[in-house]
Amino acid sequence: MPQHIAIYVRVSSKKQDTKSQEPDLKQWVTAFAGGVLVKWYRDQQSGKTMNRPGWNRLEAAVDAGKVSAVVVWRLDRLGRTASGLTALFDKLVTRRINLVSIKDGVDLSTPAGRLIANVLASVAAYENEVRAERIIAGQAVAKAAGKTWGGSVKGRQLKVTDEQIATIRRMQQEGANKTAMARATGLSRPTVYAVLHAYA
Numbered sequence: 001m002p003q004h005i006a007i008y009v010r011v012s013s014k015k016q017d018t019k020s021q022e023p024d025l026k027q028w029v030t031a032f033a034g035g036v037l038v039k040w041y042r043d044q045q046s047g048k049t050m051n052r053p054g055w056n057r058l059e060a061a062v063d064a065g066k067v068s069a070v071v072v073w074r075l076d077r078l079g080r081t082a083s084g085l086t087a088l089f090d091k092l093v094t095r096r097i098n099l100v101s102i103k104d105g106v107d108l109s110t111p112a113g114r115l116i117a118n119v120l121a122s123v124a125a126y127e128n129e130v131r132a133e134r135i136i137a138g139q140a141v142a143k144a145a146g147k148t149w150g151g152s153v154k155g156r157q158l159k160v161t162d163e164q165i166a167t168i169r170r171m172q173q174e175g176a177n178k179t180a181m182a183r184a185t186g187l188s189r190p191t192v193y194a195v196l197h198a199y200a
Helices: 022-032 053-063 082-094 111-144 162-173 178-185 189-198
Strands: 004-011 038-044 067-072 098-101
Touching: 004 022, 004 053, 022 067, 038 053, 053 067, 082 098, 082 111, 162 178, 162 189, 178 189
Parallel strands: 004 038, 004 067, 067 098
Antiparallel strands: none
């Protein structure tokens, strides 16, 4: 049965494009495909689930024994849950299908590559959880400050960085007053109060 190299490209929404990924992937094909048939699979969908149209077609080809290697720009293009990525790695290794992640320097054909892949899968999952927590925290801060999500201008969200939050909490522990916290972080006093309330 003839096999092909599967090139998988994913962006999270229709507002994004794949221009940042494709040049590196095309260079890889030119340098390493070695005349093997190459097929491109694409998705415009979140990486929170592995149930995506393009990925489902690719996985069906994997299960049918039609794929010799899966190549991605970066591991987080495959997905952002550690459990989903680890299960995928195990499946590919069992079926003797290589996985190459260009930006991460991952190659599942080597023990070191498999180790790195699993570590990066955990990191990707962690970053996704942190991102979700930041969104929730930002919404809580906006609500506590008496603002609707979107801020004073339509489409603009209230932005409080992790560094500002950390500074406020540290200064609170040191007994600093709200005016000093606002001056140190460049935030308004109401926002400082909102941060303290959200993280109380």
